[in-house]
Amino acid sequence: MKISELVKMALVNILGNKVRAFLTALGVIVGAATIILVVAVGKGGQASVAQQFAKLNAGTIFVMSSQSGTYKKPLTTKDVAAIREKAPAVGQVTVLINGKAESSFNNRDYRGDVVGVFPEAQPLNNLKVQAGRFISQDDNKQRNKVVVLGSEVAKELFGDDTVTALSSTVKVHQRNLKVVGVLERLGDATGGVNFDESAIVPYEVAEKYILGTTVYPRMVAQARDLASVPAAMSQIAGVLRETHRLRGDDDFFLRDAGSKLAAAQDSARTMSLMLVIVATIVLVVGGIGIMNVMLVSVKERTREIGILKAIGARKKDILLQFLLEAVIISLAGGIVGVSLGLLMLPLMKYAGLKAIPSTLGVVLGMVFSVATGTFFGYYPAKKAADLSPLEALSYD
Structure with a gap:
């Protein structure tokens, strides 16, 4: 059978059960919308981190007095003078x-x-x-x-x-x-x-x-340059230990802006990864829904499958017909989900989240949707293709 005929038959079966098709696609719709929001929020988080540190040189070093029980001496202008004199990397x-x-x-x-x-x-x-x-x-x-x-x-x-x-x-x-x-x-x-x-x-x-x-x-x-940050931090610590006459623990601590930026970026990436995992779980659940509905559909249409095989339809034709139904449902769900996700992006600001729409989110939403339909639709389609014509025709 021609692909065009198989597509037409798949569409007829889908349109003949609109409510079932919508409920089947619902998981994919939610999953695709979630991916759009996840990618947008992830990019928004990365943009927020970049904006936060844009006005801060990565070579900046912060030195703060320890406020623990071992606190001995505050930082002073004399410490600044000593660092200027004895820390060449600063x-x-x-x-x-x-x-x-x-x-x-x-x-x-x-x-x-x-x-x-x-x-x-x-x-x-x-x-x-x-x-x-x-x-x-x-x-x-x-x-x-x-x-x-x-x-x-x-x-x-x-x-x-x-x-x-x-x-x-x-x-x-x-x-x-x-x-x-x-x-x-x-x-x-x-x-x-x-x-x-x-x-x-x-x-x-x-x-x-x-x-x-x-x-x-x-x-x-x-620091004089980015490569000098470790040396600058080491020299500052050495000077302060000398000026504060320390023998035990430091009464100060240092933090460089580069490490803060890296930590903030890591946090943003971790949050994005967690959200992607959530979206993947939603899509898997949606895919399981597609597989269950398709298995029920195969059972209901057993005699139809027998008739198609009796008039010359090959296993490949039956497989493609049912697989195309799953793919079309997931594709439609992906389109609706992506559109819904894009429409929801402006609402993210009311939740205090910065969301930036991207082509990557749209592509991922559609690819994952179609992949979900293909993967979870294959088993029911193969089961339909493997049915014996005699058993299928005699099924009541």
Whole structure:
């Protein structure tokens, strides 16, 4: 028999049992839609990780004081000076201090962070000034009562009026500080500090007048290049052990941005893999449904199979007819499932998930759907093809 005739016969049988065909395809529909969502969410997760670390150099190293029971000595400006002198693999290094504080102007308040910095914090954290200037070395030497506002703080206190902001005095932790700059939006926190939600002040001002000694300073360093990161970390650790006169455990710990990026990427990949496994399980369940329905269909159409064989249909023709039915059902289910998945993508933002549609998701959805129908439809089709004509005709 010609393929066109077999396809026509398969379509007639499917259309003759529309409800059954829909229920058979339901598992494939859900599976294909799941694959579309899984791939989109996976790509969204990878994009979010890339965006989060895009403004952070992979050669950046964070140094934090240990807050365990073995804590002995905080990080200081003397440690920074020693690292600059004795750690040749380190290109830049600075110390900063941060803690919670309320910023206010007139009747507007913003509860965020206050961060004490030196000028080196700007290039190390990729901070860009939208208006005005950043904290200078003179501000620290003279302990000037000035502040640079993060984008969120400035927006909450002044809206989009940066002109008014630069001519105003705000209260930070009940201290009057003159606004000298407003930062551009940075995005996600870097090294545990969200500069968008912070009031940035001179380090000496934060330490003496606002935060005192109740918080732990931290350092941000940058290796001369990516290949120098291990050497830079080793040299920083050696210098700190020397300046802190340690004989036992370290009273600090180091973390490089590259390892954080790798860990975040691994987490995103693991989550994507888990979601793919879930989608595969859904498709397998859908495939089992196809096989069960096709087995029932073979039993119901036993006499029809006998008649076809009696008039000259070959085993190959019977096999192809039933296999085509399974493939057509799964193909239709794949098309509906992919379309449904694409329509559901905009809803992902309401679940707090970033989803990016891709050609890969569509291709995988269709390939897995057809493969499911072919794999699970083969056994019923073969069983139909192997029926004896005499047994089939005599079946009641």
